[in-house]
Amino acid sequence: MIKLGVNIDHVATLRQARLAIEPNLIRAAVLSEMYGADGITIHLREDRRHIQDNDLIIIRKAITKKLNLELATENNDVLALALDIVPDMATLVPETREEVTTEGGLNVENKTVRLKTENAIEKLKNKGVTISLFVDPKPEVMKIAKELGAEYIEIHTGAYSEAKNCKIRKVELQKIIEAVKSARAMGLNVNAGHGLNYDNVTEIAAIKEIEELNIGHSIVARSVFVGLPAAVKEMKELMINARKNILL
Numbered sequence: 255m256i257k258l259g260v261n262i263d264h265v266a267t268l269r270q271a272r273l274a275i276e277p278n279l280i281r282a283a284v285l286s287e288m289y290g291a292d293g294i295t296i297h298l299r300e301d302r303r304h305i306q307d308n309d310l311i312i313i314r315k316a317i318t319k320k321l322n323l324e325l326a327t328e329n330n331d332v333l334a335l336a337l338d339i340v341p342d343m344a345t346l347v348p349e350t351r352e353e354v355t356t357e358g359g360l361n362v363e364n365k366t367v368r369l370k371t372e373n374a375i376e377k378l379k380n381k382g383v384t385i386s387l388f389v390d391p392k393p394e395v396m397k398i399a400k401e402l403g404a405e406y407i408e409i410h411t412g413a414y415s416e417a418k419n420c421k422i423r424k425v426e427l428q429k430i431i432e433a434v435k436s437a438r439a440m441g442l443n444v445n446a447g448h449g450l451n452y453d454n455v456t457e458i459a460a461i462k463e464i465e466e467l468n469i470g471h472s473i474v475a476r477s478v479f480v481g482l483p484a485a486v487k488e489m490k491e492l493m494i495n496a497r498k499n500i501l502l
């Protein structure tokens with residue numbers, strides 16, 4: 255059964271727009287779990303543009319399923335908080351203040367990035383945290399991810415999601431499939447996410463080696479019109495049906 259990790263960052267974005275107390279992030283996390291989420295994903299950024307330190311602390315205590323914390327290896331204060339809170343999974347991502355959202359995978363081919371990543375992985379693994387690296391769909395990085403000690407990789411699906419036409423999307427889908435195969439050959443477990451929505455999720459969900467999809471913005475946007483329970487439920491059903499179809 256394919257799993258759904260619901261990213262609730264943009265529930266916090268709406269709250270922070272007014273520096274208010276609503277929408278309530280804990281309610282969003284609990285409702286997501288109730289209606290199909292297999293885990294909750296949050297990204298604690300250096301600039302705290304949405305998720306705040308206290309959100310991480312409270313969510314860790316409130317949810318009953320997996321907590322996946324996205325963090326950049328450069329942010330020592332975030333890493334220190336992660337080591338204190340101990341999420342179930344830490345997904346190491348690149349991060350710049352100028353970006354609107356994460357623009358690509360972690361550049362583990364760069365020696366400096368690699369050293370910082372290796373250091374963060376060692377500290378987190380010593381706390382029993384499962385490690386995932388957010389990477390572009392490039393088969394050559396899978397060997398590096400394995401050498402660094404990652405147990406999972408999360409494939410960045412942005413290029414696929416933003417493809418301008420069916421031909422480009424098909425090319426990007428094939429890149430993802432090849433990267434998934436390479437990761438599995440290295441003994442890595444595979445998640446995927448970024449830019450996935452109700453129109454494009456099916457092809458990715460149908461890749462049987464992918465364990466989990468992390469989806470946030472699309473679900474939160476849909477919830478404005480139909481409510482969060484319905485939005486989560488609909489996404490999970492699309493994913494499950496895509497997986498069922500490959501077994502028929």
